[in-house]
Amino acid sequence: MPQAKNTLTIEIDRHEASPIYLQICERFKAAIAAGHLKPGDRVPALRGLATQLNTARGTVEMAYNILVDEGYLQMRGAAGTFVSSSLPGAVTRTATRKSRADAPRVRRIEPAADIGHDAKPLRPGLPALDAFPRKVWSRLVAYRARSGDPAALTYPEPSGYRPLRERIATYLGLSRGVECVPEQVFVTSGYRATLELILRSLAKPDDRAWFEDPGYLLARNFLVETGVRLVPVPVDHEGLDVDAGIALAADARFAFVTPSHQSPLGVTLSLARRMKLLDWASRADGWIVEDDYDSEFRYVGRPLPALKSLDRDDRVIYCGTFSKVLFPGLRLSYVVAPERAVERFGQLTKSMNAGSPYLFQAAVADFIAQGHFARHLKRMRALYAERRMLLANAIVKAFGNSVTIDLPTGGMHLVAIFRTGRDGPIDDMAMAARAREAGLAVLALSAWYLNGRARHTLRGIVVGFANVADAAEAARLARMLRRAYDG
Structure with a gap:
């Protein structure tokens, strides 16, 4: 059975801003890209690597889970954990060109995905300006x-x-x-x-x-x-x-x-x-x-x-x-x-x-x-409860089984989570970008995650409901969202 090379070492830098588990992820990706780890190679056991790095076992386990979610590793029970045998060739081709400076860190979001400073429809966190x-x-x-x-x-x-x-x-x-x-x-x-x-x-x-x-x-x-x-x-x-x-x-x-x-x-x-x-x-x-x-x-x-x-x-x-x-x-x-x-x-x-x-x-x-x-807070609680239902019902009607919405017990925004399509997870970043081009201030749910492209990351949109005036406006906005979803 193929084994990882004995000379392979994983090093972390405790002075880096990037968390240790992400550093571990990137070291493995770099080793795979450079050919030091090949498809089918066994990787160190959780406990062994944790001891080597002088870090918690849970930290290594989280890194391994991310690598499994992203398709780099496969867990085979008692046999151990291995580099995926079905690793796409594009992984090594693109990763080889990446330097350590390109490794994902806790990142600042791009301006296009930022909260913004205007009063466009569906902006999360914006109170009802018409009711002040x-x-x-x-x-x-x-x-x-x-x-x-x-x-x-x-x-x-x-x-x-x-x-x-x-x-x-x-x-x-x-x-x-x-x-x-x-x-x-x-x-x-x-x-x-x-x-x-x-x-x-x-x-x-x-x-x-x-x-x-x-x-x-x-x-x-x-x-x-x-x-x-x-x-x-x-x-x-x-x-x-x-x-x-x-x-x-x-x-x-x-x-x-x-x-x-x-x-x-x-x-x-x-x-x-x-x-x-x-x-x-x-x-x-x-x-x-x-x-x-x-x-x-x-x-x-x-x-x-x-x-x-x-x-x-x-x-x-x-x-x-x-x-x-x-x-x-x-x-x-x-x-x-x-x-x-x-x-x-x-x-x-x-x-x-x-x-x-x-x-x-x-x-x-x-x-x-x-x-x-x-008095203002009392009025807004009643108003927002009504507007929350208006927008949630309109989105469900426009999207059908494509989304799930768990009504929040509080707050001023909804999260509509996309169901995974036949071709895999929906690209909520692209969908949100199309919605913003149409004049809607929605945000992709995956943008709120550190690693928004991981398989376990929820995909969807974050939408504010505080300024949805009535059912007709809610229906119109939901149809606009659906058009952005359909591309």
Whole structure:
């Protein structure tokens, strides 16, 4: 029986941003491309390679599973694992031309697949602009602009307008179960600014961080740019797979999660996983960054308490935003700092920027204090529940058995998953590109994964429903999606 050459060695670089399991994948692909491993050759056993690399067995197992999914390896039970005997010739021809610098890493998505900044139909994450109470908002802004308060003309407080921080702390305690004081609340100019504040306050060089796979695109883009060593951790029907995260990087410094409504799959992190995640953070001296981006919109029962509400060791950093509940043009977000880091956060806000504009902060504080915020959320829950059904029904009617849609219990977007066709997985990236050319702001589901071309990756589209006005518009948009699907 053919054997792998004794001289074959697999090496990893722990200083690379790419996770170890991906490095293992690329080393095997390079060995196959160079002819060091040939079809039918046996590859090292999981335990043996894990010992050689001084890494967890689960890390090697995940790499092998990916290589099997992509057709490079075959598992033959007790006989071992072998290079696929049916490996396409194109694999070696194209791979030979690839340099190590071309190896897939945790990547920034291409601009064509980015979230975007306009109000095109079906844009995920865009609230119902037609239902925002503009008259009330205009009155509050005008009142603050005419007030003559000197604070409107001077530099704003870097940590945020004090009355707004007080309103946020009260709101989080009542609606999300988050116990905090105003001094822990820091107002930022968006989630990106929030992440920058967190990392500059708590991160160290070469820190590793768990990141949901699939996970939030814009957060991934920014984290990649900062040089954080992301460790993609799979997501299933219970949310982030904490056991997989521990197997991949038990010593990670951060875990970035969307527990209330996972982005993009929409699942909720189960209570068992929440407790396991908190236990990991406590034992590993790590930080959990909870992005609670649209938790206010839940259509089955009451909104779930935040992960932060279960935190007894002060390991969860809670992040929220007004972009989803009011409108993104506000550029107002907030973060609840751990008690032990409040001083550090405060110092950095002074050096990072001069604070968010007073006018909008004061208007939002008034909007909350006068009860408009609570009434607006109540109206939007009812409206979004209706629009969610309109779009889901229209897509199912237009696509028939070609897609499956699990109605999300919350959030502002749907995920339509394509069924595998007779010729294999549907190219959702190409379909989404055609839809964008037609004027629809949809995103391919596979773009949210680290390795969007792997066989196990779900294919589909992520579509926002908040701005679908009625059944007629839903039907029209669904037909446009179907035409893009048909090519």
